[in-house]
Amino acid sequence: MSAKHYIFGYGSLISSSSRRITGIAGDSVAVRVAGLERTWVGWQGTGMRAVAARPMIGASCNGVLFEVPATELEKFDVRETHYQRVALDLTQIDYLVPQQALEASCQVWVYVYNHNGCHLNDAPIVQSYLDVIVLGCNEIAPNFAQEFIQHTLNWSYWHDDRHNPVYPRAQAHQQGQNIDQLLAQLLPQTFTQRVLAP
Numbered sequence: 001m002s003a004k005h006y007i008f009g010y011g012s013l014i015s016s017s018s019r020r021i022t023g024i025a026g027d028s029v030a031v032r033v034a035g036l037e038r039t040w041v042g043w044q045g046t047g048m049r050a051v052a053a054r055p056m057i058g059a060s061c062n063g064v065l066f067e068v069p070a071t072e073l074e075k076f077d078v079r080e081t082h083y084q085r086v087a088l089d090l091t092q093i094d095y096l097v098p099q100q101a102l103e104a105s106c107q108v109w110v111y112v113y114n115h116n117g118c119h120l121n122d123a124p125i126v127q128s129y130l131d132v133i134v135l136g137c138n139e140i141a142p143n144f145a146q147e148f149i150q151h152t153l154n155w156s157y158w159h160d161d162r163h164n165p166v167y168p169r170a171q172a173h174q175q176g177q178n179i180d181q182l183l184a185q186l187l188p189q190t191f192t193q194r195v196l197a198p
Contacts, residue, residue: 004102004105005070005106006068007066007108007110008033008110009064010038010063012136014136014139014140015136015171016028018132022076023075026067027066027067028140029066030064030140031063031065031094032061032147033062033092034059036054036059036110036112037053037059037153038061039153040052042123046123049123049154050082060151064136073085080111086110086112088108088109124159125159126165126167127162128161129167130179131171131173134175138175142182149182156190159196159197166197
């Protein structure tokens with residue numbers, strides 16, 4: 001029997017509804033991965049930033065593992081077109097619920113981004129994209145969203161585009177006030193500089 005394939009989602013792929021827009025995706029397992037640093041980066045040709053991870057000793061990154069049929073991997077590769085899918089070592093994974101640990105035969109993938117030479121601040125963070133991530137984190141636990149915020153770098157140049165979303169997979173929701181309260185609590189200085197998108 002062939003190995004099961006899993007993807008480690010650490011941004012919008014944390015959201016169950018967002019990843020299922022792209023392809024068949026199984027239920028998620030909440031994890032923390034050692035040796036990955038997550039930051040906001042300019043997303044080429046989109047007018048917005050996205051979160052991206054790269055190997056970094058001493059860093060950690062929370063997210064989810066979700067099963068993907070081998071036949072669906074190409075769809076996620078297209079979605080993550082500016083990233084490279086690489087194998088993730090199972091020894092890097094810390095399961096928030098140990099009983100949910102994957103079998104050793106499973107193949108886990110992560111999409112990484114080469115930050116060298118890219119312009120991190122060419123585009124703004126847009127609230128519609130961040131909302132999708134926080135909504136996904138809230139599917140797991142409120143403190144999961146808090147950890148995402150605290151373990152993501154480069155919070156600056158930020159647009160509130162909820163009235164006219166830039167992100168193509170934006171989700172309609174009624175949690176804006178709660179999300180804003182969390183962001184204001186954890187990122188008080190940066191959050192006050194958020195402006196309405198043009």
